[in-house]
Amino acid sequence: MITFSRSLLVGGEFLNxxxxxxxxxxxxHIYAMEIQMDIRIADGxxxxxxxxxxxxxTPVCPKAVDVLQRAVGLSLREEGWISKIQREIGRxxxxxxxxxxxxxxxxxxxxxxxxxMGETIRNEPPFSPFQIAQSxxxxxxxxQGSCLARPKGKDDAH
Amino acid sequence: MTLAFMRNKVVEVEPSSEGAIxxxxxxxxxxxxxxxxxxFQLPDLEIKEAEARLQRFPHLECSEALKLIQRVVGVRVGPxxxxxxxxxxxxxxxxxxxxxxxxxCCNAVILHFTVPQxxxxxxxxxxxxxxxxxAMLKLxxxxxxxxxxxxxxxxxxxxxxxx
Numbered sequence: 001m002i003t004f005s006r007s008l009l010v011g012g013e014f015l016n017x018x019x020x021x022x023x024x025x026x027x028x029h030i031y032a033m034e035i036q037m038d039i040r041i042a043d044g045x046x047x048x049x050x051x052x053x054x055x056x057x058t059p060v061c062p063k064a065v066d067v068l069q070r071a072v073g074l075s076l077r078e079e080g081w082i083s084k085i086q087r088e089i090g091r092x093x094x095x096x097x098x099x100x101x102x103x104x105x106x107x108x109x110x111x112x113x114x115x116x117m118g119e120t121i122r123n124e125p126p127f128s129p130f131q132i133a134q135s136x137x138x139x140x141x142x143x144q145g146s147c148l149a150r151p152k153g154k155d156d157a158h
Numbered sequence: 159m160t161l162a163f164m165r166n167k168v169v170e171v172e173p174s175s176e177g178a179i180x181x182x183x184x185x186x187x188x189x190x191x192x193x194x195x196x197x198f199q200l201p202d203l204e205i206k207e208a209e210a211r212l213q214r215f216p217h218l219e220c221s222e223a224l225k226l227i228q229r230v231v232g233v234r235v236g237p238x239x240x241x242x243x244x245x246x247x248x249x250x251x252x253x254x255x256x257x258x259x260x261x262x263c264c265n266a267v268i269l270h271f272t273v274p275q276x277x278x279x280x281x282x283x284x285x286x287x288x289x290x291x292x293a294m295l296k297l298x299x300x301x302x303x304x305x306x307x308x309x310x311x312x313x314x315x316x317x318x319x320x321x
Contacts, residue, residue: 001172001173002170002171002172003171003172003173003270003273004170004171004266004269004270004273005168005169005170005171006167006168006169006262006266006269007166007167007168008165008166008167008168009164009165009166009167010163010164010165010166010187011161011163011164011165012161012162012163012164013159013160013161013162014159014162015159021159028269029269029273030269030272030273030276057276057279057307058291058307058314059284059313060306060307060312060313060314061305061306061307063306064305064306067306090304090305091303091304091305092305092306092309093305093306094305094306095304095305103165103167106254106258107163107165107187110163110165110187110188110189111162111163111188113189113216114162114163114187114188114189115162115163117189118162129216130216130217130218133189133216133217134217137217145250146250146254147223147249147250147251147252147253147254148219148222148223148250148251148252148253149216149217149218149219149220149222149223149253150217151250152250
């Protein structure tokens with residue numbers, strides 16, 4: 001029998017050419033909460049954020065909703081942004097809000113790549129998804145060096 | 159406005175008959191479909207088995223990351239876990255998605271043990287609940303100041319003495 005289950009859902013929509021809106025929903029045996037945040041694509045800065053607590057464990061937990069506003073102005077591109085969210089949102093507010101926020105933040109580049117791939121597939125069939133992804137990474141130095149599939153560009157190696 | 163990207167993550171915990179806990183983790187998003195299966199041995203929550211599969215992924219190299227998960231076998235769920243797992247599977251020569259997946263599996267095991275505590279804390283008067291929360295903090299002192307509910311100025315912390 002399943003004794004604990006968690007679902008985390010993130011949806012991304014481009015409001016315009018400069019702003020990405022991410023919705024994050026967490027639902028598990030203990031907690032249910034949700035975040036919506038707008039991100040400036042160029043520098044990853046959080047422009048606006050809202051949160052909803054739907055199920056939680058203590059009467060104090062809803063106070064964490066206001067703490068979310070500390071994320072406004074934070075950049076998802078700056079070094080150590082995940083630690084900063086844990087420090088600024090998790091500890092003074094709610095660790096689970098911080099988890100949703102981090103997951104949304106980690107979807108920023110995935111959403112950008114998915115959008116670029118979708119456009120290429122629509123405009124230039126036939127296509128190779130691997131080639132499109134590789135080409136996208138080569139043209140976006142900000143995501144290079146993040147994992148074994150995205151090595152740093154040759155120019156950055158020196 | 160239509161969605162440009164969607165990610166769905168599910169993690170499930172199931173105790174097994176041989177004194178172990180099995181965890182299943184699945185990731186499905188616009189670019190990737192993958193899963194992790196792990197087994198944790200009680201009572202010290204040592205990772206006994208770990209395997210990963212990727213059915214769909216954005217880069218050819220992603221499949222090379224699958225073997226990295228074997229490195230976490232033998233690691234115990236406890237203090238410093240994030241740093242240990244990131245050192246073994248993350249960084250520029252690892253895979254962020256699988257690393258997070260392993261950490262989310264470990265977190266789910268902890269939450270599996272938290273559910274009964276939370277269920278007990280739901281009952282009784284406000285005062286009884288406060289006392290039970292404080293008893294929980296004495297057993298898990300790392301939770302003190304971990305969130306707004308357990309901050310120094312929280313009403314739940316009135317009269318709390320860690321000793």
